[in-house]
Amino acid sequence: MKSAIAFWNILLKDMKNYYLKPPNISWGIIFPFAWMLMFFFRSGKAFQIEEIFAGIVAMSILFGTTSMLAVTITFERRGRSFDRLLLAPISTGLLVFSKISGAVIFGIINSFIPILISVLYFKSPVANWYLLFIGIILLSIVSTLLGLSIAVSAKEVFEAQTFSNFFRFPMIFLCGLFIPLASMPVYIRPISYILPVTYGVDILKYSISKANYLFVWLDIIVLIIFCVGLFYFSIFNIRKKWIV
Amino acid sequence: MESIIEVKNLTKKYESLTAVDSISFSISKGEIFGFLGPNAAGKTTTINMLIGMAKITDGKIFYKNNDITNKIKKFQGCIGVVPDESNLYEELTGFENLCFCASLYGIKRSKREAKAKQFLEIFQLSDAADKRFKSYSKGMKRKLTIAASLVHDPEILFLDEPTTGIDVASSRQIRSLIKNLNEDGMTVFLTTHYIEEAERLCERIAFINKGRIIKIGKVQNFIEDISQSNIIEVLFESTPIDKNVLLEKLKQSFPELECSFKNENTIKLISTSKIDVSPVVSFLSSNGIYILEAKLIRPTLEDAFVKLTGIELDVMKKEKEKK
Ligand SMILES: Nc1ncnc2c1ncn2[C@@H]1O[C@H](COP(=O)(O)OP(=O)(O)O)[C@@H](O)[C@H]1O
Ligand SMILES: [Mg+2]
Numbered sequence: 411m412k413s414a415i416a417f418w419n420i421l422l423k424d425m426k427n428y429y430l431k432p433p434n435i436s437w438g439i440i441f442p443f444a445w446m447l448m449f450f451f452r453s454g455k456a457f458q459i460e461e462i463f464a465g466i467v468a469m470s471i472l473f474g475t476t477s478m479l480a481v482t483i484t485f486e487r488r489g490r491s492f493d494r495l496l497l498a499p500i501s502t503g504l505l506v507f508s509k510i511s512g513a514v515i516f517g518i519i520n521s522f523i524p525i526l527i528s529v530l531y532f533k534s535p536v537a538n539w540y541l542l543f544i545g546i547i548l549l550s551i552v553s554t555l556l557g558l559s560i561a562v563s564a565k566e567v568f569e570a571q572t573f574s575n576f577f578r579f580p581m582i583f584l585c586g587l588f589i590p591l592a593s594m595p596v597y598i599r600p601i602s603y604i605l606p607v608t609y610g611v612d613i614l615k616y617s618i619s620k621a622n623y624l625f626v627w628l629d630i631i632v633l634i635i636f637c638v639g640l641f642y643f644s645i646f647n648i649r650k651k652w653i654v
Numbered sequence: 655m656e657s658i659i660e661v662k663n664l665t666k667k668y669e670s671l672t673a674v675d676s677i678s679f680s681i682s683k684g685e686i687f688g689f690l691g692p693n694a695a696g697k698t699t700t701i702n703m704l705i706g707m708a709k710i711t712d713g714k715i716f717y718k719n720n721d722i723t724n725k726i727k728k729f730q731g732c733i734g735v736v737p738d739e740s741n742l743y744e745e746l747t748g749f750e751n752l753c754f755c756a757s758l759y760g761i762k763r764s765k766r767e768a769k770a771k772q773f774l775e776i777f778q779l780s781d782a783a784d785k786r787f788k789s790y791s792k793g794m795k796r797k798l799t800i801a802a803s804l805v806h807d808p809e810i811l812f813l814d815e816p817t818t819g820i821d822v823a824s825s826r827q828i829r830s831l832i833k834n835l836n837e838d839g840m841t842v843f844l845t846t847h848y849i850e851e852a853e854r855l856c857e858r859i860a861f862i863n864k865g866r867i868i869k870i871g872k873v874q875n876f877i878e879d880i881s882q883s884n885i886i887e888v889l890f891e892s893t894p895i896d897k898n899v900l901l902e903k904l905k906q907s908f909p910e911l912e913c914s915f916k917n918e919n920t921i922k923l924i925s926t927s928k929i930d931v932s933p934v935v936s937f938l939s940s941n942g943i944y945i946l947e948a949k950l951i952r953p954t955l956e957d958a959f960v961k962l963t964g965i966e967l968d969v970m971k972k973e974k975e976k977k
Binding site for chain 2: 418
């Protein structure tokens with residue numbers, strides 16, 4: 411009960427203070443929108459929404475989550491308010507869980523925007539809605555945890571921002587968002603396989619148009635393993651680096 | 655007295671530096687216990703180890719006779735911590751900050767809002783309740799940080815330099831708040847580099863320097879120990895010769911006296927036997943010093959501190975200016 415109160419209030423405070431602030435909301439809406447427009451103009455009229463649907467959804471999740479947590483946590487660390495959380499009688503696990511929840515929810519909400527546009531405006535079919543949601547949730551969790559791993563290694567807000575860009579821009583090209591894995595050079599593929607986002611994108615592609623490259627069940631299992639691994643990696647790092 | 659916290663041979667090493675060097679002490683229930691020492695003495699590091707914000711290199715911590723060295727997390731619910739720098743949320747209001755802090759301890763909404771209001775009142779911050787923390791003055795920030803450390807009714811309050819960098823009026827208010835809390839039964843552990851603050855607030859103090867406790871005891875006992883000695887202060891207008899040269903000369907001429915400068919215009923003489931002032935006065939006059947006053951002084955904690963630690967008061971005063 412006590413833990414639930416702490417969890418809920420950390421989540422609520424982060425939501426109010428960071429995620430629902432006007433600049434973040436508009437960023438979350440404009441960004442996927444701008445990418446869709448870009449594809450629209452580049453390919454003239456005849457582009458298949460199915461080709462970019464999954465990629466845009468993955469991108470809005472990736473951009474909504476990774477930098478969010480990296481920046482907010484580094485910000486709280488610098489202002490020392492993060493110490494408050496470390497001083498509270500809640501376990502590091504619960505603390506990490508509370509902190510990532512806000513970003514995960516933000517990522518999920520962000521993904522709704524391209525989905526709504528694709529489905530309502532472009533009349534794109536979705537093959538499997540359940541799997542789409544599972545994919546969105548897993549991808550949000552894993553990219554939030556990637557952001558947290560960055561936050562744990564950065565000292566300054568600026569550094570966190572640079573790091574997260576350093577990771578997510580290459581991921582757009584390496585994880586099969588727009589360039590299918592199958593058409594990627596063989597020597598690059600090993601890199602794709604060690605990036606968790608690859609598996610999330612594969613689930614999205616399968617659930618939207620069955621255009622997956624790997625096996626969906628394998629994707630889900632690999633993503634869960636990544637989530638658990640990154641979660642414990644973050645807890646370990648917080649205890650090791652922030653309590654010196 | 656029943657001990658609430660007991661520390662045995664606590665040590666903290668940062669690579670080659672030993673910040674805290676095998677210190678032992680205990681804090682009794684209901685007392686104000688203070689760590690007095692200059693900058694970098696190891697005060698903050700000691701507090702950080704006790705509250706679970708620094709790893710312990712060696713030694714043990716007991717809470718009510720239970721060894722909590724490796725499970726400080728379990729003990730964090732019973733303590734309130736006021737760090738040397740405020741650690742509240744700049745973008746939240748005073749009221750929201752207190753409510754949020756209480757929620758971290760699992761306090762229900764109605765209760766935490768009542769607590770927040772109550773503490774804003776006690777700390778005379780009700781008018782600023784709905785203003786953002788970042789608009790607060792330094793003194794107000796410190797007061798709200800203290801309030802935030804109390805919302806969950808802790809048993810022990812840790813205060814790291816509670817009045818450093820704060821204006822005089824707020825400092826006075828904070829000291830009387832600490833006194834009042836203690837009178838209502840709160841056990842307090844504070845650190846300071848203000849001798850007067852330690853003397854005014856604490857029942858017992860430990861002098862700490864370079865990670866070691868030099869002496870520990872009741873304030874009264876420190877003063878009694880030193881009152882065996884006689885102290886004379888000589889106030890003069892100015893000195894034509896260098897201070898250090900003058901001190902050397904004095905020490906040569908009066909080897910039985912302990913001589914030091916209290917400030918620019920005051921020389922302090924300490925001796926275990928009665929001091930005959932006239933030879934000193936004529937010695938100073940013959941060195942071209944115009945004497946305004948020479949008086950017998952009642953020994954203070956300051957004198958005890960200087961005698962025991964060998965730290966000149968000037969050093970402590972400079973610390974203050976640095977902050
Ligand atoms: N995180 C740290 N890493 C390395 N050295 C540290 C760290 N924190 C404190 N120290 C060193 O430990 C010593 C004691 O510091 P501190 O406990 O902050 O002193 P005080 O609070 O009495 O001013 C200082 O020499 C300081 O430089
Ligand atoms: Mg300190």
